[in-house]
Structure formats: structure tokens, C-alpha cells
Amino acid sequence: MVFDLIYFLFFLSNRTSLPAPMFSRNDVSIWSILKKCIGMELSKIAMPVIFNEPLSFLQRLTEYMEHTYLIHQANATTDSMERMKCVAAFAVSAVASQWERTGKPFNPLLGETYELIREDLGFRWMSEQVSHHPPVSAFHAVGLQEDFLFHGSIYPKLKFWGKSVEAEPKGIITLELPKYNEAYTWTNPTCCVHNIIVGQLWIEQYGNVEVINHKTGERCSLTFKPCGMFGKELHKVEGYILDKSKKKLCAIYGKWTECLYTVDTATFDAHKKSDKKNAEEKKSNKQTSVDEEPEEMPLPDGDTVHVIPGSELIWRIAPRPDNSAEFYAFSTFAMQLNELEEGMKGVLPPTDCRLRPDIRAMEKGDIDLASSEKKKVEEKQRLARKNRSKSTEEWKTRWFHQGSNPHIKAQDWLYSNGYWERNYSLLPDIY
Numbered sequence: 001m002v003f004d005l006i007y008f009l010f011f012l013s014n015r016t017s018l019p020a021p022m023f024s025r026n027d028v029s030i031w032s033i034l035k036k037c038i039g040m041e042l043s044k045i046a047m048p049v050i051f052n053e054p055l056s057f058l059q060r061l062t063e064y065m066e067h068t069y070l071i072h073q074a075n076a077t078t079d080s081m082e083r084m085k086c087v088a089a090f091a092v093s094a095v096a097s098q099w100e101r102t103g104k105p106f107n108p109l110l111g112e113t114y115e116l117i118r119e120d121l122g123f124r125w126m127s128e129q130v131s132h133h134p135p136v137s138a139f140h141a142v143g144l145q146e147d148f149l150f151h152g153s154i155y156p157k158l159k160f161w162g163k164s165v166e167a168e169p170k171g172i173i174t175l176e177l178p179k180y181n182e183a184y185t186w187t188n189p190t191c192c193v194h195n196i197i198v199g200q201l202w203i204e205q206y207g208n209v210e211v212i213n214h215k216t217g218e219r220c221s222l223t224f225k226p227c228g229m230f231g232k233e234l235h236k237v238e239g240y241i242l243d244k245s246k247k248k249l250c251a252i253y254g255k256w257t258e259c260l261y262t263v264d265t266a267t268f269d270a271h272k273k274s275d276k277k278n279a280e281e282k283k284s285n286k287q288t289s290v291d292e293e294p295e296e297m298p299l300p301d302g303d304t305v306h307v308i309p310g311s312e313l314i315w316r317i318a319p320r321p322d323n324s325a326e327f328y329a330f331s332t333f334a335m336q337l338n339e340l341e342e343g344m345k346g347v348l349p350p351t352d353c354r355l356r357p358d359i360r361a362m363e364k365g366d367i368d369l370a371s372s373e374k375k376k377v378e379e380k381q382r383l384a385r386k387n388r389s390k391s392t393e394e395w396k397t398r399w400f401h402q403g404s405n406p407h408i409k410a411q412d413w414l415y416s417n418g419y420w421e422r423n424y425s426l427l428p429d430i431y
Contacts (some may be wrong), residue, residue, distance in 0.1 A: 003359055008173070014332075014339070015336055016071065016332065018054065018330070019363055019365065020364055020365025021327060022103070022326065047104060049358070049362060049367060051104050051158070052105065052370075053358065054106075054338060055106065055334065055337060056114065056356065057106065057107060057108050057135075057137055057156065058108050058127045058137055058353055059337045062116050062127070063094075063334055063336060063337075064094040064139075064150075065118070065121065066097060066333040067096075067315065067318070068121045068122060068123055068329065069121070069176065070086045070090040071143070071147075072122060072143075073085070073146050074086035074087055074090075075179055079103060080218060083182070083212060084184075084211070084218050084241050085174060085220075085250075085262055087213075088211050088220040088222065088252060089314045090261075091173075091186050091188075092209075092222070092254075092256050092260055094188070095256055096256055097201065098191055098205070098236075099256075100329040101200040101203070101328070101329050102193055104169040106359055108129035109132075109378075109430045109431075110129055110132040110138060110381060110395065111129060111395075111427070112349055112351055112352075112353060112356070112430060113126065113128045113349055113398075114127050114352060114353045115352065120144055121140075122145065122147075123143055124141065124142060124144060124420070126399065126419050127139035127140070130153070132381070133330045135151065136153055136413065138152070138153040138415075139149075139152060139154075140399075140400075140415035143236040147179060148175065148176060148177055149174075149175070149176040150175050151415060152173040152174055153171045153172070155169075160196070162188055164194045164195070164196055165193045166191070167190065167193075169187070169191070170187075171188075172185055172186075172405060173186055173188065174405065174412075180215070182215045183213075183214045183407040184212060184214070185211075185214065185408055186210060186212070188206045188209065189206060189208075189209055190206040191204075192205075203351060204227050204235070205225060205256055206222055206224050206226040207223075208222070208223055208224075209224065210222070218241065218244060218249075219242050220239060223237070225238070235255040235257045235258070237260065238251070239252050248265045249265070250263065251263050251264070251265050251267075253308070257317065258317055259315060259316040261311040261312060262312050263310055264310065282308040291341065318332070318333070338352075338353070338363055340360075347422070349427055351428070351430055352380070355431060356373075357377070358370050358371075358373035358374035358376075365378055377431055380430070380431075398416075398427060399416055400413045401416050402414070
């Protein structure tokens, strides 16, 4: 624990920028790489490093924790519906960091790990790449007061559809609140990056997300809306909290890029009915075209969510720093994820993402070195797999094991304990 204190003291010097700004991708053609991949799963396709951002996918997952205060708010209320509001807002906030993030995180190497301790936010997190094909990342976070557990495993299934890349984040996410003996589970929406070939890149999230309280039977059914014609639905999220008999208790609405509100069901439904009537009147006065080149980013109905009278704000996104556009559209939280101070080197395991030479080179602005280092670590991984195939040796995950998620009875990756004891003598040399 002395090492953890040293680690934390170094981490207090949080940086507000990266060592070098991002590269321009304007002169690089991705079409030459992707034109043979339409409809294919992209996890096995080697992409030039220029399309990356200087973070591993394990670090990108850690951005789930940026709005951890919502978990603390859930713990502070004795009303289960109020807790569900906070947990639903946390589930939405977990994907908010993807807004304008068009760079691809580096694929984690098998056995790669990442840890983060944030005493100011009240948690510690660790994650491990537990499978390479298919790529599966497992994570486990705990409140520093032992007031929550947050864990899961994600298999990001990527597909290229000609003009866009779709990321379907398969895997179950679980939040446990021991104070109330409650467990909540959900899955993330699908993320789509448009205009991969030509035009301005833009991102949307769509699909249904259901947050379930397995103790009370309450659930929050949310719909992340596709943008629709003229971008009217761009970034919108809406749904209801329901009791165990599926009676609507309240409505939730907003944008995953901005904020969320709750309001009583009758008021929300009346507003929706009025909004639909107005939209139909406008539609009858417009001529529409469905064949546009390229898929231009739609302009939403305004910069903010239209607030229905009587609504309560439950979450607002933390503002991006002024220099965000220079640094891969990173938030302040993301800007600090790959920071490596001298005092941390003797504490971190040798498998930590911060020690990856390709990500470090890209962060420092050396694209050629990043590319060559990426090839080296990937070739080292291929050679290790080849050597294992020639022997009876099998890869064993270090910090997670497969088992049944006790709340949904489905296969999951469960934390095996021991990581924070800081005994890393038997870890593989992956870099």
C-alpha cells in the first residue's frame, strides 16, 4: 500500500495536454485498406497507426469511470427509483467519451493490463486483455470505501459497411451496490463512425439499452436513437423507468453527448405527442432525398436539449478542454490516462499499457517510430502464439477467469483477486 500512496502522489500532477498534438489524416487513404473488407469483421485487419489515438482499448474502457460521482449519488439515496436514475445516467455517461473520438484505440496485446487509482473520484480500476481472437477485455473496479463493484467484459465487434464502421460492444456490464445488496446489469449501444472514405467523420450511437435492478425488478429501458432524416434525432436518448410489473414510473430523455433529464410519464408522453404532430406538419412541407454523397453530418435541432417543463437534470457531461481538438478530441480525463511519472515505473506491472512503446511513441508525436514499434510488439505476440502451439503450453489469464455471472447466469470474465498485492514476478514479457 506504500507503493499505491507513491503512485497516487505522482498522479496528482495531472497533465492538461499530451506531449505532441495529433497528426493530420487528410493525406492518407483508408479506402485502399478497407475496400476488400465490406461486411467483414475488422479485428484481424491491420490498420496504419495514423488512424489510431495514443491509447489502448483498455485505457479507453477506463473512461467509463469519468462520471463516477453518479454511483456515489446512487449510494446516497434510499429510494430505489432515485438510485435507478443515477445508474441509468451512469450507463449513458459511460459512452459519452466517444463523442467526436474518431481515432481508433490500439488493440490490446494478449495479457496486457491497465490500472488506475483515483482517490479524488473514489475508485481503483484494473483490466486485462483475456483473449486475442476474439478480442475480449475484462475489467474490475471497486470503490475505495468498498461501496461499489463495477465489472464486466467487452468484445468490440467491428464491421465495415462501405461508408461507415460499426462497433457492436458485446458483453455484459455489472454494477453492484453492497449497501443495498443490489446488482444492476446492462449492455452498451452500437457505435457507428460515418464517412470513413470521404467527408467529415461523425459518430452516432443507436440501439436499445436496458438497465435491470435484479433485486427490485425495476428496469430502465432506453433507446439511443439513430439520427434520422435531417438529423432531428441525432444523439437523442429516451426511455422509461419501469417497476417489476412494467408500470412506467418516470421518463428519461436527453442526449448522450450532453445531458439527461427525468420528468413524469404523463408530461413526457404529452410532449412526445405534440412533437410528433409538429414534425408531421413540417415533413409534409418538405421534399426529401435519401441518396446523399457523402453521408454528411446532420445538423441537430439546436445545440442543447429542449427541456420539458417540470424536468429534473440528472447528468451533464463534463466540458472538454479548450485544446481538445488538437489532442484527438480527448477529455481532461482521457488526457491523463497514459501519463507515466518516474515514480510509477517501479509500481506498475510490466504489462501495463503505459509501458507500450508504440503508444508512447505516438503520444510523443513520432509516427514512424510508433509504426515500427507496433509491428515489433505484434510480431512478438504472433511468435509467442506460434511457440505455444508447438508445445503443450496453453495461455493462462493472470487476473481473470471464466465463470458464471451470478446475476444473469451467463458466461462472464470474473476477477480472480490478487492484482493489488503487487506480486508481478511471473507476468509475461509482451512488449
